[in-house]
Amino acid sequence: MESRVLKPMLAVYVVAFILFLYGPFFVLGILSFQEGPDGGPQFPITEWSTYWYRQIFGLTPPSRIAPLPVGEALIRSLILAFMTMVTSTVLGVMSAQAFRRKFRGSGFVFYLIVLGMMVPGVLTGLGTSLLANNVFDITRHWYTTAFATHVAYTFPFAFLVMLAILNRFDGSVEEAAWSLGVSPWKTFRKVTFPLIFPGVLSAMLFAFTLSFDEFPRSLFAAGGSEDQTLPLAIYGTFSVEIHPNIFAFGVLTTLFSFALLSVYGILMGLSVRRARKLAMQEEIA
Amino acid sequence: MTTQTAIFRIDGVTKSYGGVKALDSVTLEAGVNEYLSLLGPSGSGKTTLLRVIAGFEVPDSGRVFFQGRDITNLPAHERGIGFVFQNFALFPHLTVRQNIAFGMANGAVPVSAQETAQRTQAMIDMVGLTGMEDRGVDQISGGQRQRVALARTLVMQPKLVLLDEPLGALDANLRGRMRNELRAIRERMGVTFLHVTGSETEALAMGDSVVVLDRGRIIQRGAPDDVYSTPASPDVAHFLNRFNLFDGTLVDGKFTGAFGTVASPKATRAPRDVYAIRYDRLRVMPVSTAAKGPALKATYIANEYLGSSVMNFFEAADGKVVEVEHHLSLGAPETYEPRQDYLLTWAADQAIVFGREGK
Numbered sequence: 001m002e003s004r005v006l007k008p009m010l011a012v013y014v015v016a017f018i019l020f021l022y023g024p025f026f027v028l029g030i031l032s033f034q035e036g037p038d039g040g041p042q043f044p045i046t047e048w049s050t051y052w053y054r055q056i057f058g059l060t061p062p063s064r065i066a067p068l069p070v071g072e073a074l075i076r077s078l079i080l081a082f083m084t085m086v087t088s089t090v091l092g093v094m095s096a097q098a099f100r101r102k103f104r105g106s107g108f109v110f111y112l113i114v115l116g117m118m119v120p121g122v123l124t125g126l127g128t129s130l131l132a133n134n135v136f137d138i139t140r141h142w143y144t145t146a147f148a149t150h151v152a153y154t155f156p157f158a159f160l161v162m163l164a165i166l167n168r169f170d171g172s173v174e175e176a177a178w179s180l181g182v183s184p185w186k187t188f189r190k191v192t193f194p195l196i197f198p199g200v201l202s203a204m205l206f207a208f209t210l211s212f213d214e215f216p217r218s219l220f221a222a223g224g225s226e227d228q229t230l231p232l233a234i235y236g237t238f239s240v241e242i243h244p245n246i247f248a249f250g251v252l253t254t255l256f257s258f259a260l261l262s263v264y265g266i267l268m269g270l271s272v273r274r275a276r277k278l279a280m281q282e283e284i285a
Numbered sequence: 286m287t288t289q290t291a292i293f294r295i296d297g298v299t300k301s302y303g304g305v306k307a308l309d310s311v312t313l314e315a316g317v318n319e320y321l322s323l324l325g326p327s328g329s330g331k332t333t334l335l336r337v338i339a340g341f342e343v344p345d346s347g348r349v350f351f352q353g354r355d356i357t358n359l360p361a362h363e364r365g366i367g368f369v370f371q372n373f374a375l376f377p378h379l380t381v382r383q384n385i386a387f388g389m390a391n392g393a394v395p396v397s398a399q400e401t402a403q404r405t406q407a408m409i410d411m412v413g414l415t416g417m418e419d420r421g422v423d424q425i426s427g428g429q430r431q432r433v434a435l436a437r438t439l440v441m442q443p444k445l446v447l448l449d450e451p452l453g454a455l456d457a458n459l460r461g462r463m464r465n466e467l468r469a470i471r472e473r474m475g476v477t478f479l480h481v482t483g484s485e486t487e488a489l490a491m492g493d494s495v496v497v498l499d500r501g502r503i504i505q506r507g508a509p510d511d512v513y514s515t516p517a518s519p520d521v522a523h524f525l526n527r528f529n530l531f532d533g534t535l536v537d538g539k540f541t542g543a544f545g546t547v548a549s550p551k552a553t554r555a556p557r558d559v560y561a562i563r564y565d566r567l568r569v570m571p572v573s574t575a576a577k578g579p580a581l582k583a584t585y586i587a588n589e590y591l592g593s594s595v596m597n598f599f600e601a602a603d604g605k606v607v608e609v610e611h612h613l614s615l616g617a618p619e620t621y622e623p624r625q626d627y628l629l630t631w632a633a634d635q636a637i638v639f640g641r642e643g644k
Contacts, residue, residue, distance in 0.1 A: 180388030
């Protein structure tokens with residue numbers, strides 16, 4: 001039988017896949033419990049401790065290892081990711097809405113938008129910084145030039161998500177609202193938006209996470225040390241010496257991401273269950 | 286009932302999709318409180334016509350008038366024309382009550398909360414959805430959804446309601462009930478209905494007048510019984526699904542077909558020569574009978590029981606299937622032997638003849 005060969009092979013593949021996906025994180029997770037401040041970022045674990053977690057929050061006595069300079073960078077990154085998320089999602093919904101009707105040059109505009117996720121990030125970042133410095137003569141900041149590159153990068157993702165959602169959207173409910181004397185804008189707010197909301201949620205998630213850990217674009221487009229985003233700040237600590245406090249921080253941010261994903265999953269699950277109930281009722285009727 | 290004043294009129298409306306004409310200079314008018322059935326095969330442009338009137342599509346040329354006003358360029362939400370969709374298009378995230386109140390709650394014309402609640406409840410009672418108000422539209426049956434769709438439209442008190450095959454998604458039983466309800470609503474509210482349907486029985490049953498559409502053109506308009514008994518063209522006769530149509534040639538008032546040559550002095554002008562005889566006008570005789578009028582030898586194949594009548598299928602020598610309908614009110618059906626030959630006859634004056642030399 002085919003499955004007798006195929007199934008174990010697939011099982012091995014899945015295990016390998018999960019190993020590659022989560023293995024590094026798992027190792028980092030273990031090393032984050034290394035003893036401090038003398039323990040290094042390698043095996044063996046000399047002694048289990050939560051020293052490095054406490055160190056991040058400044059709960060340990062001062063030592064030769066400086067605390068991670070992440071506090072402000074984290075705030076900056078969160079604000080930047082939030083700004084990017086809102087802007088890209090709004091743009092994504094609006095442009096996907098425009099693509100529901102064919103218009104002149106729609107093919108060209110489509111590729112123009114999608115280009116943002118195709119162009120290498122380093123080029124975008126470098127180009128933006130050159131443009132800001134030499135052409136427009138504006139100071140680079142995380143909330144100006146870096147923000148612009150983040151939007152250019154995440155907007156196509158939000159756009160594609162919304163395009164897929166609106167592609168399956170039955171426009172007759174909107175026409176029904178118009179025929180009841182409801183203006184197109186109000187129809188969008190009261191009918192279209194609630195129905196495409198699961199898609200909007202996905203677009204927001206994409207934009208937020210992509211912006212939050214964006215490195216190459218920020219590297220050039222953000223300004224000096226007062227403009228470091230979290231990935232830049234972490235990279236900065238690498239160049240001196242690596243301590244397990246970075247691992248501890250990695251574990252914390254990952255847990256934070258999982259928490260976000262769980263919220264997203266719950267919200268999604270609720271709306272999917274609604275949709276499934278609807279489909280089931282339709283079958284019965 | 287006054288049908289003198291036209292509530293809406295479309296004038297030479299043409300609409301093409303990628304070179305294909307869905308509507309070809311259609312002109313149509315309906316009076317106040319009239320029930321107009323639009324009948325046509327799929328692809329005849331009947332839905333496009335409704336969408337142009339509703340304002341969902343802009344015609345390539347021609348004008349649309351409603352209550353004496355040119356509304357050709359008016360957006361759909363400013364027209365005040367109701368539209369009931371084939372798939373109902375209810376708002377899936379709202380309850381029955383919210384669906385029905387939607388237009389009043391969100392429309393450009395402000396309606397007070399009290400009046401909205403009052404009119405919504407009255408409409409819910411009228412269409413028999415009392416007790417279902419707070420259910421989601423996914424928790425009610427197909428027939429109830431249909432009534433929500435109708436109630437949502439009627440509560441806005443439009444003067445014209447467009448129905449796009451709204452009964453198509455229902456089973457035969459519900460369809461009959463909804464037909465009665467539509468008629469009753471119209472009596473009560475004084476609304477002009479424009480009802481698109483692909484079902485000839487529905488069109489004939491519902492309309493004060495029937496408009497037959499084919500390939501983007503209106504090919505006949507008249508009272509249901511006129512359309513039924515005197516189709517204006519072979520296409521209409523074909524679409525009514527009540528006629529055996531024979532090809533042949535019409536020369537000097539005589540039609541020659543598989544059944545012989547028959548004098549046909551009152552032919553209707555048409556682009557091709559066709560002889561039409563209604564299913565229930567044929568008589569089945571033993572093959573040895575010496576017929577006086579037109580007669581066609583055919584082999585009996587099978588029959589189909591339709592409830593109030595029996596449809597018998599015969600096959601002529603050239604392979605053409607001829608249908609003979611026997612109404613059971615006229616007595617029990619005769620039984621025929623399969624694969625046996627019979628003679629089909631009819632009175633020559635019962636036939637409708639189309640031809641190039643007709644008038």
